[in-house]
Amino acid sequence: MLPVQDIYQSLLTTLQSNPMALLQAPPGAGKSTWLPLTLMREGHFKRIVMLEPRRLAARNIAQYLASQQNEIVGDSVGLRIRGESKVSSTTKLEIVTEGMLTRMLQNDPELSDVDLLIFDEFHERSIAADTALAFALETQAALRDDLKILLMSATLDGERYSEFFSCPIISSQGRSYPIDEVYIPLKDESRWLDDIPALIKQALSEQSGSALVFLPGQREIMRVQQSLNDLNDSVEVFSLYGEQNKKEQQAAIAPAKNGKRKVVLTTNVAETSLTIEGIRIVVDSGKRRAANFNLKTGVTELVTQSISRSSAIQRAGRAGRIEPGVVYRLGSKQTFERRNSHDAPEILTSDISQLLLEAKQWGASLAELSLLDPPSNQQIKQATALLKMLEAIDKNEKLTPLGSQMLSYGADIRLSHMLIKAKQLDQRMPGIYILAGYLTALLESRISMPADLNLALHSQHSKPHPVFKQQLNYWLSRLQLKPVNELKTEYLSLLVALAFPDRLAKKRGNGYLLANGAGADLSEEFWHNDDYIAIAHMGGHKGNRVFAAVAFMPSDLDDELSHLFTEQTRCEYDEKAGRFIHQDELKLGAITIASQPSKQPLDKSERTKAWLNLFSKQGFSLFNEQPDSEQLLIRMSLASKLLPESFPRLNHDDLIADSQWLAPYLDDIKNLEQLKKFNYSEAIKSCFDWQQQSLLNEHLPLRLTVPSGSNVKVTYQLDGPAKLSVRMQEVYGMTSTPLLAQGKLPLLMELLSPARRPLQLTQDLANFWQTSYRDVQKEMKGRYPKHFWPDDPANSQATNKVKSKM
Incomplete structure (x- = not known):
């Protein structure tokens, strides 16, 4: 009997009397398989949609449940993932991936005919799952009070979630089969990967059955696979990761042949909702590849990091699905216990431009959505700037028709923008649309490529990598295009600019200045020395290393990307020269394309801007020492911090970052000496109204x-x-x-x-x-x-x- 069967009636009663519930059940309890199938069979709900975070798990769960019904996928059990939709009028239980559920909600906010939404493995906290849940809660509150929501996981932060969503928790105790734990201390943390092959061989010699080995990514899988060539003939080695084709994935998941054992080297795709027959050994490296978003460069870089305790529990659970199992953990027990309890939610470590655009389409601000972990103001600011560059929102931050079209495209919004615009341009620029398809396939395949995008495309065109070929076939079919013998790569820089307008860059010293204001360095393999490059791939330790780009000229972008260019007058005070610099400039984001002495006379407003710019660089050290003014600033900052209900937010950094409070007091200041002597106390006081100033004197x-x-x-x-x-x-x-x-x-x-x-x-x-x-x-x-x-x-x-x- 599966553990979830013991709490089934309690869960059903809870769902019938509450709009939302949390189910906490260990791996192997049957929550992803037995539970939704039983809910469907007993007819408690007309139509159930269950969200699975990973495509591999979604496909396999749908196939397994359909087989339990003696049906094919698409009958009573349906599946909806990117590029694959198998549903019909008889479908009562639909397995979907995260992006699909968001699209369903955007297209039909009432979720007609759906009366139960299940969020499986919610502990993974992907940004898409958070988005879909926030929308579903609004649907439930405003349009469908009969809609039920069930969150499920083995490792939910249950008490926190229950308090936030005001809903009950149902817990299923015990796992299907016990799992022993073996800890293997590391001699050298920096060489952890070298210890994995020996650990696999140790586990195979000490245990019966097949093994599932968790590694961060494909690179580590390939390296370990090469080190296992000396295993005896009774052991077969397979790899399993998200970018594989279905045939390779199914071979990895299939039971071992008679008389054989198997070792499956996998990434996180096998961490949840996946059963591989015969697996009773888990070897856990304790590492994962996670997204780390660099706010400065606007780049999401995949980094290798230690997993949390909850992820380790999920991984170990794969060993106890069919029979008693064992997990070999690389590292000491003390190291394991020092890990974070849960992984950081993706919404705090990722680019949120897609989420922000989805919210615009939904008609809500992020502050209005029920998000467990709201993104920071910096994330919102960065995403807003990017969406304006992509023409998805206008200067008033309202959703544009193009923005709506990009969301419905079902791809990364950068690539969606490029593909939509390329299709529009194809009549004037024949060949640009098919080139966009090839470029999309290249970027989505994530294969190793030369630094020059021209060279990379030509290389794949003549001798395609299997993963590139798979992606190309998908995109050509999706875009209804046919392969071509020759690519019009003269349009390549325009396409990269359409997808990555924030990564247009100008030569600066040994590196480049990006349109978003960040700096970039060249990788050792990068031989470009062009004045301007459009960057398609960058990252590295600090997120500022250029890996793939193409040269461009600003004039090439004038017609199609005119909104990126602005004309402005710059006025700055040059301390070394002791004079004002007053220039008319053509800017591409933060990049200066052209500059000449201004034709306009220097007026008070321009001079004030120059003083404010100087203040933004030097802060309060710009002024001569003023003990009384400094004390006033400290008192106001303390009031803001200690009595936030009575005083507005105010501190040194905020005042420097947004210095408009200072502007009205600088009109008559004509030289640097006057500015240094300026007493800023009256200017600071203006940040508090009369009543707040009186309260300040009372409390401090x-x-x-x-x-x-x-x-x-x-x-x-x-x-x-x-x-x-x-x-x-x-x-x-x-x-x-x-x-x-x-x-x-x-x-x-x-x-x-x-x-x-x-x-x-x-x-x-x-x-x-x-x-x-x-x-x-x-x-x-x-x-x-x-x-x-x-x-x-x-x-x-x-x-x-x-x-x-x-």
């Missing part, structure tokens, strides 16, 4: 009145307590330390001698009077006999005079 006063009647200055700092330096006699009678910012900011009292030398530092004045004061009193009576040193300072008269004048 510049001075405090002490019992002697003196107004003593408080010194503030951004980190740490505020400080009040005052002579001890002036605070007699004060029984407690004053409170600042409603008690949220500590006050450090520096009690001074009559000669204003430090005697004591305290944040608890009442305790000081009762304890350490006695020792201070003894010493001070001898040193300053004319001054008042009472035995009970907490209840004595404060004074700023000697005893004879009190």
